[in-house]
Amino acid sequence: MYRILLIAFVLIFAGGCTYTAKITDGATAVERKQYDVAVPMLQREYKRAKSRGQQGAIAMNLAISYRETGRDEPAVEWFQTAYDNGVGPDALREKAAALKRLERYEEAIQTYTDLGFEIGSRYEFRKDIAGAELAMRLKAEREAQKVPEYEVTPVAFNSAGADYAAVALNDQLVFTSDRSAATGEETYKWTGRSFSDIFTTDDPTSGAVSPFNPSVNTEYNEGTPAFSPDGNTMYFTRCSPPAKRSDAYCGIYRSERTGGGWSPAEKLPFVTPDANFMHPAVSADGTRLIFSANLNEGWGGYDLYTVDRLPDGNWSQPDLMNRAINTDGNEQFPTLDGDTLYFSSDGLEGLGGLDIFRTWPMEDGRYAAPRNLKMPINSGADDFAYIIVQRNGTGVGSTTTGYFSSSRPGGAGSDDIYAYTKTVLPPPPPSPDPVVYRNVLDVTVVEKIYEEPGNPRSRVLGLRPVPNATVIASIGDQSRTVSTNEEGQLSLVLADDQLYQFRAERPDYLSDEGRFSSRNLPRDPEAPEQRYELELEIEKIFRNQEIVLENIYYDFDESSIRQDAQPTLNELAEVLTLNPDIRIELGSHTDCRGRDAYNQTLSQARAQAAVDYLISKGISTDRLAARGYGESQPIAECVCERCTEDQHQLNRRTTFRILE
Known part of the structure; x- marks a missing residue:
């Protein structure tokens, strides 16, 4: 549900006054992202539908509405109904993803396998199946542990809405919520709840919470606060309405403590109007921010960036963090504990949705290979915003306490905050084998699978590898030409600190290019071999076809x-x-x-x-x-x-x- 509140609420105000027009049917409600409004309409419309095609389209919209309002159990059933009524593979794909979020991994694997056969490409779902298989292994390992590493419990102040991204401020816990006490009278028709605000609690063991300062909270969406080490500067995300004919983007804002309150928030100067800037995290000395953004120069989706506050008070330009951390998926919700970086990703191998990972700078300045925090911190749903509040002792048997957020089933609302206690277990015995470092890049040349073969106007079902394609790999002035294997792939061992350029070609196809940077990739003795992926999508040439x-x-x-x-x-x-x-x-x-x-x-x-x-x-x-x-x-x-x-x-x- 994080995607509703801070990724996709870029769409809240899109379309301006058209979104205030009266909605008269479920399809229009879905089109305008008013999912909570859509559900009862679509339920009535499905009962009145007179054809299989109508039933399929309505069932798909109803399943999407359940998904987007955090109700995966009914979504699974309606995606299956949509598929049974002729919607096609997209419905099964969504059903499999919902099964994974519900941790029904065996059913998800079977559905993904069936999908691969149906569209003619197992490649399309390899990561989804691998993630489900990993989740099943980790679940078995956890059940076999004599002493559990983590104990997890939901906090008492969770509401029926979305509560997430808790951070400590002195003796308080500050967090984001769209509960009914949020500022403003308007209802966010995506969720049927309020717009999000920042709240605080003095006692996390109670249900008592209070709104944060009114100079920070507005009638729009605010969230994901972070504080400077002295607690006097606050950074947070705000999404405010756009000007006429422009899109609404999320920005990072700053407010300063003034006496007993906080100053009006100002947008940070490096925030540009053509992208979302979100989820700030502050370094231990207060001079660096790490944040998430979907800038054009990123590696795909949302990536993590750093900016430095210069001695003159100005900010440096955003610097994209390396490919050990950023993927072609989404990297979000960074938090810092000293120099250890916690963040969430759906591009690294995980259990489903966003998973929480940990990394840190090693002696050579490079970040260690990200470590998945595994179960029970991670689940099949979205898990994010991990913080450490207190340490008790050092060494084996010592404990750490803190909080994280999750949309896993069984919570009070769509997103919930969970408290955890982590016990330090004895480390595994060291391996006697010498460490050999290898960073390997798998380059795969792929093409679209069309629902109607030979018709580029038909629906795209997925991607499949292209065997025997030509790939020209370049580093600076040097280049090498190789062919992909029968799986459409070639693998190469990466040299350090290089920018690789690739060009894929095949007769009767449009060429494609891609790039990969090996700058600062990890040399991690605990994970000496790391594999990365790059897709090059070539398009078959359909001459004289519109x-x-x-x-x-x-x-x-x-x-x-x-x-x-x-x-x-x-x-x-x-x-x-x-x-x-x-x-x-x-x-x-x-x-x-x-x-x-x-x-x-x-x-x-x-x-x-x-x-x-x-x-x-x-x-x-x-x-x-x-x-x-x-x-x-x-x-x-x-x-x-x-x-x-x-x-x-x-x-x-x-x-x-x-x-x-």
């Missing part, structure tokens, strides 16, 4: 390229740069409303605007053609006066085709 470009929008009666369309066109420009021998046609289509001649002229202007944008990115004019189709080639066949708005939207599209 492919829709997603997220290309125009203002009414306008042809100029809007800012929110530029990322898609930038990606197309990169494809054309990587594949200099192909020519494309950019096509623009309107819906049926308006005069034929007007639609033809407007669509031609829009297609030409897309071509002009690509030319501005360095693509040669002779590789591009612009063609406006007006309303002549609709995808959705309907009588114009009876077309739904969704059908009109399908017909309004920008496309490209690769020419002979």
